[in-house]
Structures are given as C-alpha cells and as structure tokens.
Amino acid sequence: MKITDIIEEKNLKLTSARKELLEILNKAKKPISFEDIKHKIGMDKATFYRNISKFEDNSIVNSFESNDKKRYYEVQSSPHSHFICNTCNTIECLENVSPAKLVGYTVIDVIYKGICKSCNETNL
Amino acid sequence: MKITDIIEEKNLKLTSARKELLEILNKAKKPISFEDIKHKIGMDKATFYRNISKFEDNSIVNSFESNDKKRYYEVQSSPHSHFICNTCNTIECLENVSPAKLVGYTVIDVIYKGICKSCNETNL
DNA sequence: TATCTAAATGCAACTAAGTTGCATTAAAGT
DNA sequence: ACTTTAATGCAACTTAGTTGCATTTAGATA
Numbered sequence: 001m002k003i004t005d006i007i008e009e010k011n012l013k014l015t016s017a018r019k020e021l022l023e024i025l026n027k028a029k030k031p032i033s034f035e036d037i038k039h040k041i042g043m044d045k046a047t048f049y050r051n052i053s054k055f056e057d058n059s060i061v062n063s064f065e066s067n068d069k070k071r072y073y074e075v076q077s078s079p080h081s082h083f084i085c086n087t088c089n090t091i092e093c094l095e096n097v098s099p100a101k102l103v104g105y106t107v108i109d110v111i112y113k114g115i116c117k118s119c120n121e122t123n124l
Numbered sequence: 125m126k127i128t129d130i131i132e133e134k135n136l137k138l139t140s141a142r143k144e145l146l147e148i149l150n151k152a153k154k155p156i157s158f159e160d161i162k163h164k165i166g167m168d169k170a171t172f173y174r175n176i177s178k179f180e181d182n183s184i185v186n187s188f189e190s191n192d193k194k195r196y197y198e199v200q201s202s203p204h205s206h207f208i209c210n211t212c213n214t215i216e217c218l219e220n221v222s223p224a225k226l227v228g229y230t231v232i233d234v235i236y237k238g239i240c241k242s243c244n245e246t247n248l
Numbered sequence: 249t250a251t252c253t254a255a256a257t258g259c260a261a262c263t264a265a266g267t268t269g270c271a272t273t274a275a276a277g278t
Numbered sequence: 279a280c281t282t283t284a285a286t287g288c289a290a291c292t293t294a295g296t297t298g299c300a301t302t303t304a305g306a307t308a
C-alpha cells in the first residue's frame with residue numbers, strides 16, 4: 001500500500017510533513033528513534049512528535065522504549081515481536097514468533113529482552 | 125533475604141542512601157518510576173540514578189520503560205514477565221507465565237503489551 | 249579506637265526528549 | 279477563488295537523566 005493511501009485511509013490531512021515522515025519510517029524497515037531521524041527531517045520537532053502521536057492514535061505507527069532510554073517508532077505492518085539485546089542494544093524484529101496467548105488479556109505486542117544470537121556466539 | 129545482605133553480597137558499600145532506596149523498591153512489590161519515588165527519598169537525584177545504575181550492574185534491580193515514557197525499576201526477585209496495558213497504562217507482574225524460548229537467544233525478560241483483563245471486561 | 253583511602257554523596261550545571269501556547273500557513277471541501 | 283479547520287514553526291518550557299567537582303563517609307588497617 002502506498003504511503004499517501006495509508007494517510008488518507010485514516011481521514012488524516014495529507015501534508016508534506018506527514019508524507020516525509022511516513023516515507024522515512026517506511027523505508028527504515030526497522031524501528032528508529034527521534035535521534036536517528038532528526039537530521040533527515042525538515043519539520044520542527046514539535047511537528048514530528050505531534051504527527052507521531054497522530055499516527056499512533058490511528059494505528060499507523062507503534063512505538064516502544066529500548067535499553068538506551070530512547071523511544072523507537074515503526075510503521076505497523078504485519079504484527080511482529082521485537083528482541084532487544086541487553087549487551088549490544090540492537091533491536092531485531094521477530095517476524096516468525098507468534099505472540100503467547102494470555103487468558104483474559106489481549107496481547108498486541110511482545111518485547112523480548114536478553115542476549116541476541118550474535119552476542120551469544122561472541123561469548124562462546 | 126534482608127536488604128543489607130543483598131547489598132553486601134555484591135560487595136557494595138552499605139550506605140544509608142542504598143538502604144533507603146532498596147527498602148522502598150522492595151516494599152513497593154511492583155515496578156516504580158523516579159516520579160513515584162522522588163518525594164520519598166532523601167538523596168539527590170544524581171545519587172538515585174547512580175545507585176539504580178549500580179544495582180542494575182549487579183543484577184539487584186532491573187528496569188524497563190512503560191507506555192507513559194517513564195522508566196520503571198523493580199527489585200529482581202523471582203524472574204517474571206510484565207504486562208503493560210495500552211489503555212490504562214497499568215503495569216502488572218505476571219508470575220506464572222514462563223517466557224517463550226527463542227532458539228539462539230537468551231531470553232531474560234518479556235514485556236507484553238496490549239489490553240489488560242480489567243480493561244477488556246469494561247469494554248464488553 | 250584513630251587513621252587512611254577509595255568510593256559515595258550533594259550540588260550545580262548541563263543535555264536532550266518531549267510538550268504546549270500562539271500566531272501563521274496550508275489542505276480540502278464548497 | 280473562498281473559507282474553515284487543522285497543521286505547522288517557533289519559542290519557551292518541563293522533566294529525566296548525566297557529569298564534574300568538592301566534600302563526606304564506609305570500612306579496612308594499624
């Protein structure tokens with residue numbers, strides 16, 4: 001689906017800032033932080049946060065905090081879990097892990113923390 | 125195990141700030157943020173963060189970020205997962221959920237996000 | 249028990265994320 | 279083209295978290 005369609009589908013105004021932001025998030029293919037993006041965007045940071053917030057309200061983007069105390073944003077495509085490595089702080093998307101079911105709860109996202117594959121191998 | 129024993133076991137200096145901090149965290153029985161604690165502690169915030177950091181290095185405390193963009197700290201007792209509700213922002217400790225195994229990874233902590241039991245019931 | 253030393257603390261200054269109010273601008277319907 | 283409402287830029291602000299430095303304290307040793 002095209003970026004402009006995603007925005008219009010939710011009845012949001014199609015502004016240049018929103019196109020720019022969603023395009024960068026979409027290209028990234030992994031969660032990125034404000035720091036990652038701030039030099040690439042033309043808009044003010046207030047606009048950045050207001051649009052991120054709008055996108056989150058409309059389930060276009062979701063976010064979570066990593067170990068480095070920064071918030072990471074990504075386009076909500078196919079639902080998937082994330083693995084955050086406590087050693088190297090890398091964030092990986094886990095496409096093939098089906099989230100555990102918890103009776104009574106609705107599980108939307110699962111974040112695993114621990115030691116990633118490559119850090120495990122390094123320490124053999 | 126007593127609080128003073130926990131600190132001494134890791135060969136950390138037993139200071140009054142550390143005793144105070146660990147006592148509050150231990151009594152809380154659930155993860156708490158700096159904001160939750162700042163009016164209860166006598167120490168400076170620099171001391172708070174330095175001690176939290178020491179405790180984390182020594183696996184006495186672990187922390188994670190919630191939906192409200194604040195970091196939550198808790199004493200590492202029995203390993204357990206957490207559920208963060210996207211609706212009411214409540215953090216629950218899940219004592220009886222065994223973390224999923226991921227081949228090649230070492231899973232230390234799992235954070236589930238979604239809609240908690242009571243919010244689910246409210247929306248029936 | 250007095251002395252010593254490294255580590256811990258308080259304080260102040262700082263950085264950076266995120267928020268808010270307000271005046272201006274631009275999207276989209278008529 | 280006109281109008282209205284929402285989006286934007288800017289500046290000021292709040293708050294979490296960090297850092298350097300002078301002072302204090304835990305705890306080891308004599």
